[in-house]
Amino acid sequence: MSGRRFAPSVKRRLRLRRASRRGGPAGLLDTLLCEQSTKAMSDVHRPIDLRAFLICVMLSMIWGLQQTAIKASAADIGPLMQVALRSGGAAFLLWCANRFWLKEKWNMSVKFADALKVGLGFAGEFFFVALGLQYTNASHISVLLYTAPFFAAIGLSIKLPEERLSAIQWAGLATAFAGIAAAFLLPVFLEGGAVPEDDLWLLGDFFGLMSGFCWGLTTISMRATTMNEAPATQMLFCQLASGFVLLLPCAVLFGQTQVAFTPLMLSSMGFQTFIVAFASYLVWCRLLKQYLAARLGILVFMTPLFGVLFSVVILGDRIGLPFVAGSLLVLAGLFMVQSKSIGLVSRRRRRTNA
Secondary structure, eight states: OOSOOOOHHHHHHHHHHHHHTSOHHHHHHHHHHHOOOOHHHHTOOBOOOHHHHHHHHHHHHHHHHHHHHHHHTTTTBOHHHHHHHHHHHHHHHHHHHIIIIIOOOOOTTSOHHHHHHHHHHHHHHHHHHHHHTTTSOHHHHHHHHTTHHHHHHHHHHHHOGGGOOOHHHHHHHHHHHHHHHHHHHHHHHHTTOSSOSSTTHHHHHHHHHHHHHHHHHHHHHHHHSGGGGSOHHHHHHHHHHHHHHHHHHHHHHTTOOOBOOOHHHHHHHHIIIIIIIIIIHHHHHHHHHHBOHHHHHHHTTHHHHHHHHHIIIIIOOOOOHHHHHHHHHHHHHHHHHHHHHHHHHHHHHHHHHO
16 A cells, blocks of 8 residues: 555544644534544443533533624514524534534435434424514523423433433522523512513413424433434534525515614624534534433533523613522532532542542
8 A cells, every 4th residue: 555544433532632632612512523433432421520511601602692783683684584694694504514524424224204304303392482572582492492391301211211300400400490481470570560461471381392392302302312313513504504595485474574784783693603603503512412411401500590690791781689599509410410420530530540
């Protein structure tokens, strides 16, 4: 043979080693995207470790800022149109990145029905959020959307024994959800506006619950069907392409077709397309292939809290004592959920050092 040629597994290790030497977020992203497991290891999903926790904190910050970006540019472009266009743009970016850089081989044995479930769940989440906001308060939607970890944990515990939560972890999940409810609903109760003025507010709350169900369904479908055998780029492409195809007609149907090319709109759409829909969602899909999904889902309870904090900094919103109390409950719940994993990591380190 002429020249040095490496086996694919050796090439992957060399890419991973080069990526890990880079510092900062770029190195972290490269490490996640370059890391490829062998088939024997692909079926093993690890408990949450410090690395996964820190990545989820970063993702929650990005997704929290996403909420502020959508709200800030809503006057220039409708929320449904924003999600549709960013999904289409990110799908094109993802295809180009995989074609010329990542070069992951897509699994053609993935069932079409499973890919359709993932796409419908992704599109349904944003569709029901937009629909629910027409009838109920945003605070109600913020709470009901984060029923998703409950739906995901219940479905995954039935489908996959390794995803089952212990009693203290279920208690932590409930505590974190109670924190979200306290942060977003208590101010409404204290101000005497617990019940929205619209007579159809129960319908709006139902749509909010459906958005959480769709998000949970997406997580279950990505983990417990043949989509789990697909690489992260294929997982994400199915979601983004479905989001574009399904949400664009919905934006037209609901009259959200206005687009004003202002600097705010362009910067918001750039952030949502490149950072949120392309980079952060790809990292999230990679995490779902490496870690236990039920525990990952609980970590994103931090997202609405970051969303409120960014609204305070960027939009000048105010926060009160209920938000502080709710944030503490969320942190306590997250610690309860991860307590078992923290103990496992500590014991492993002690054995290694002994």
